[in-house]
Amino acid sequence: MNWHVHYLDGHGRISPFKAAVEKALDDVKARMLAVCELPQVDIVVRAVPADWVIPEKGHVGRCSGEIVDLYLAPEHPNLTGNLGQSLSQMIAHEMHHAMRFQSIGLPKTLGDVLVSEGLAGRFVEELFQNDPEPWERAFSRLELQKFVPLAQTSFDGSDYDYAEWTYGTGKLPRWLGYTLGYEIVGDFIARNSGACASNLVSAPSADFKMALDSFAA
Structure with a gap:
């Protein structure tokens, strides 16, 4: 498996969103396989405060090369409406970073x-x-x-x-x-x-x- 997903969910705040995350990951994976190879990454999904994310989205991504962080703000009013294609697009954005950073560096x-x-x-x-x-x-x-x-x-x-x-x-x-x-x-x-x-x-x-x-x- 190229993608290893880790949920930091000791307080259960991510659990309501796991299905949406898995669906988005599967969506991005299928689209990427049509045009390129998948990068080898660890994907860390965690709940964060509302002021950590893009206000318009309720989520945000980060990439350090081999690790892709997916930050979801459960209390943010815009998160629920951005769990479909918006979440998939955010993941795809970070996956390109992963490919590029692994190829030529940060x-x-x-x-x-x-x-x-x-x-x-x-x-x-x-x-x-x-x-x-x-x-x-x-x-x-x-x-x-x-x-x-x-x-x-x-x-x-x-x-x-x-x-x-x-x-x-x-x-x-x-x-x-x-x-x-x-x-x-x-x-x-x-x-x-x-x-x-x-x-x-x-x-x-x-x-x-x-x-x-x-x-x-």
């Missing part, structure tokens, strides 16, 4: 972050043909242009604040990095025949710099 530069998030988002699109998630369409292309110079100068650097670029904890707006990465990878795929997120798992982040530069044109 992100070291801002460019690595933008590309890995963009690829994960486009992988979900490849599997589900879904509309972009809210964090992938938070800005228009015109709005993104004013942040391109900063992204260009910081692309190869390791001196960046992940939370600021993704969650808007500093001077940058919330979800900027997600939307910019999604658009960069989308442009790259559109310009390269046959390219898709499932076959770009190991592509160096440097390959996507031209797509970022195109925003400034």
Whole structure:
């Protein structure tokens, strides 16, 4: 088995959601097997406080390469409505991270972050043909242009604040990095025949710099 699922459920708070989690895992597994091999991962499912998750979803995922964490907030009002395809899409997003991180390592530069998030988002699109998630369409292309110079100068650097670029904890707006990465990878795929997120798992982040530069044109 490629996926080993662990429920941290000593207090029974995850039990009501196990069936939904298992259904989502089976859904993602079947979709992934149609386009790629499954990564070898441990999946840890646990209940967390409501302020640990994406407010719009009631859940969130994390990936450290060999471990995928699925965080569910049982008391969050939006969780119940996001236990179907929304949960499957979150899992698929993290599984692409697992494949990429196991292939080329964890992100070291801002460019690595933008590309890995963009690829994960486009992988979900490849599997589900879904509309972009809210964090992938938070800005228009015109709005993104004013942040391109900063992204260009910081692309190869390791001196960046992940939370600021993704969650808007500093001077940058919330979800900027997600939307910019999604658009960069989308442009790259559109310009390269046959390219898709499932076959770009190991592509160096440097390959996507031209797509970022195109925003400034």
